[in-house]
Amino acid sequence: MRISDVRAVYPRWRGLPAGAWQSHFWQIVVEVRTDTGEVGLGYGGGGRPAVEIVGSHFRELLSGRVIESADDIREAWDLLYLKSLPYGRKGIPIMALSGVDLALWDLLAKSEGRPVYDLLGGLEKRSVRAYASTREFERERDAGFTAVKFSHLWEGANGGYDDAVRAAARAREVFGSEALVMVDCYMSWDSVVTAEMSRLLAPYGLYWFEDVLTPDDLPGMAALKPVAAPVLLAGGEHEFTHHGFGDVARAGALDVWQPDVTWCGGLTAALRVVELAERTGVKVTPHRGGEVWGLHLVAATGCEDLAETHPDRWREDAAVLWMDEPRAVDGRIAPADRPGFGVTLNEEML
Numbered sequence: 001m002r003i004s005d006v007r008a009v010y011p012r013w014r015g016l017p018a019g020a021w022q023s024h025f026w027q028i029v030v031e032v033r034t035d036t037g038e039v040g041l042g043y044g045g046g047g048r049p050a051v052e053i054v055g056s057h058f059r060e061l062l063s064g065r066v067i068e069s070a071d072d073i074r075e076a077w078d079l080l081y082l083k084s085l086p087y088g089r090k091g092i093p094i095m096a097l098s099g100v101d102l103a104l105w106d107l108l109a110k111s112e113g114r115p116v117y118d119l120l121g122g123l124e125k126r127s128v129r130a131y132a133s134t135r136e137f138e139r140e141r142d143a144g145f146t147a148v149k150f151s152h153l154w155e156g157a158n159g160g161y162d163d164a165v166r167a168a169a170r171a172r173e174v175f176g177s178e179a180l181v182m183v184d185c186y187m188s189w190d191s192v193v194t195a196e197m198s199r200l201l202a203p204y205g206l207y208w209f210e211d212v213l214t215p216d217d218l219p220g221m222a223a224l225k226p227v228a229a230p231v232l233l234a235g236g237e238h239e240f241t242h243h244g245f246g247d248v249a250r251a252g253a254l255d256v257w258q259p260d261v262t263w264c265g266g267l268t269a270a271l272r273v274v275e276l277a278e279r280t281g282v283k284v285t286p287h288r289g290g291e292v293w294g295l296h297l298v299a300a301t302g303c304e305d306l307a308e309t310h311p312d313r314w315r316e317d318a319a320v321l322w323m324d325e326p327r328a329v330d331g332r333i334a335p336a337d338r339p340g341f342g343v344t345l346n347e348e349m350l
């Protein structure tokens, strides 16, 4: 089939959806149309600037291209990466490319009547252990979760340490000794705070500390790894492509890589990141891995048996852009056995 049109839309988010923490340039929808009538849908980041990149430059590059195989998608990815390189490589252009790439995978899978995970070699895991990113510990334990991550933003020496210790202690108490408990400080700690947290949180057996420094301070994180151990250092949601993760690998900066499939360059880039991680000997647990874009990857590859979910997104009143998204049941989540990524778009939000 031949690509006849490519366009992107910034959904009417009416404020930002639950689980979004950025004030600008949130997720976009990408649609790829073909001469056979098959349509692929993808999810990218970067807001209106990304919509502009997709609808102009990327549309021009992709129009008329034939997509019949995974290799065709990889070639399209390489072309878009190379042509956008003068203004791209990281950030919004790669978030835009992510949406296009995911739409191409959705398109190819739908044209063959198969789920995307099938194109990746089939399921390695029938379902994936889900973790809840929340501080509603009791609610999510009662919902069946056995893994939880709370966020902790550093607000100074007094309240900062106490709040983290209280949250970690309560999470351990609520979820029990077998549960995985993680903390995400979203780049608000520094080396001194991380060292002190390692000491203070040691009794609660945390699994990882997430995003302790900014992604530009790779040597800093490499130096912190032995300080934090046995707690793992996780990060990478703001890293881009296998080139970016190549730098992470060379620096030995992280134990757990967390590419966001809708930002890092789509499934094509994420597959290359997973391959690199396997060679490097680190774990991969994609950022928002419980959303279908990451879930197909987690279920079909050597990623850890762990997928991030934001149960707040499943509240009754939350805006739903993608309908029929799987939810965690008894603490596990599974991609649907439907063509493509298996979700439909809520047109009312466009």
Ligand SMILES: [Mg+2]
Pocket: 184, 186, 210, 211, 237
């Ligand atoms: Mg995070």
